[in-house]
Amino acid sequence: MRSRSSTIVELARHCKTSVATVSRVFSGKVHVNPVLRERVLTAARELNYAPQQTSRKDNVAIIIPPNQSIRPPSWYANMLIATIIQETTAAGMIPQLIEFSQIDLLYPNFTVAALILDWRERAEVYQGLIQKGIPTIGINMKIPGGYMVCTDHYQSAKQALLHLYEHGHRKIGWLDAHTNNWGSAQRMHGYLDALKECSIDFDERMICAQDATAALALDGLADVLHAGATALVCLHEDWVIQLNYYLQALRYKVPDDVSVITAEIPSLCQWMMPPWTTVEQDLQKLALDALELIPLLANGSLPVKASAAFKVQPIPNRLIERRSVAQCHQGNRMAE
Template identity: 25%
Template sequence: MSTSRSTIRDVARAAGVSISTVSLVLNNKGHVSEATRRRVLKAARELGYVPSRAARDLSLKRTGNIGFVLRDDHFTRSEPFYTYIFLGTEFEARLHNLYVLLTTIPRDYQPRVHTPRFLRERNVDGLLVAGKVSDTFLQEVRAMKLPTVLIDYEAEGFPAVVIDNQGGARVAVEHLLQQGHRRIAFVGADLQHPSIANRLEGYRGALVRTGQTPDPALVLVDEEAEPTRATGQRLGQRLLELKTRPTAAFCANDALALGVMETLLQAGLRIPEDVALVGFDDVQGATQAPVPLTSVRVFKEQLGELAMRHLVERMTPDETRRPYARGQHIIVVPCELVVRASSAHRKAYPPA
């Protein structure tokens, strides 16, 4: 075994072949006899030859980099939802010897003005886009013909890894129905986001499946606002002003639920005795709330891991290993309800 770093020239000399033949064998390309292939691999093994990653990527016209893009206001929120997703992509990338380059884009994205540098310079082999971004950005990405996977967002023509939003919402509302609640509000914002819209559909579906008729007056939504804690505070005030107050509320995410909780507690109401609350995402703040929040748990790291794995499949030149290479493909990740004090069991209500 050589004690110094061996080169591809050393392997070629030991195997009695040309450097180009060694390259073909190590990159599993071209037509090389089985005897020659074994001889090259034996020489490389005995010399302890490790191909340079940079040289290998250059020969394959790859950078070894993956871009990760999300909106800057998503990244700067206090709850690190997308941070956990990013960690999941990073863990999976290591298994494929890839680097993940993170950048953010503004809400009011303008092509060329805000185009991420690694896209302008074509310094990535694939792209992951997390959360809602502008159609303008996605149109620009589509024109680049770069392998791309969306996370927690859906758009025509793009593969995506998403949460089972409808299923999670159904489970949350069914839980409240099992507690005896009949007047259950939905609290949401930004219905243009597919995840929020699907959670509203799951809410309605759970009511219909149990013989309830959804009441439009109980759908409290600010379509122009982001689903933040401040929006939840405002919608909590609207809940208080309803002529017949609901006994429970399913909120489209935990930030909204925590905002509603703050408003209700300030008004002197008890949770869950007066109004039970359920959120969605199970962020860290759910357990630290004044009343620990029941929430639908999203497996954030798994979203990132699956998205990276899916992207690698689409980047792989071997067609037999690209089951999702053509067209749109959506991977749905299940979630689960975590019950805490904000919706604890109470005496059943009489039927509405």
């Protein structure tokens, strides 16, 4: 096993490329041929090379899903990323957006912590960061050995269901991602517990679930409406605009034909016709809670690897009542 760290010159010579190219690979700012990039990163691991870009350990890596910059915009991701960048900068730290494919560029000598905004199950990859000495903080996601900050997804679902129940609704459609990630699983748990609390039998026809990165399925929504749903809950921010479009396409009037509660999108939901009742996550508090952990990690008050005793205190959500929920009619138009 190699004990001495290699220099950038030795790494460039080993890869039969220039020092400038190696530098571009680790800066992440300029496009490098993917094959060459992988060759340099592999050799860097073999030769025990670590870049020395900066001696300042105040860089906060914000890990986002692959191709986030070229895929259709995610309202939730965009709002959260913007909030985290704003609060990180205000705290005097340097935010760095890192795509999942660039994780090998992170080194503990200049990264104080990694905030994970990639809502996929990649536990083994993020555990690798911890092993390198980089603390990880999952944003609305769990990472074994990592820290976590989150809003109360369970509460948001119960809040929406109970509000609709109070308005006489008993057939409540649920539009959300599959329960293969922490947030959607928590919301489904809240939905089921609210049904039980209200003595409403579970009806699988009320569920429209699909991959979080896919568009809301029109046929799935139509099936829920055909099954007699008098109200819809959609706490997936990226589906809110699609839901509005589909309801208009189906000539459904909110709330006369169906009541609706969705996730809040600032400066959008309030301008729906009529304004929609929503559940709002406190994204600023979410970012601040994550940033409060960083000084404790930097000065050693908290270990790089979170202990089993570390407890997460979910941030409560807020129900914003507007005009998209009405007293329940006997049934919706499509089910008649």
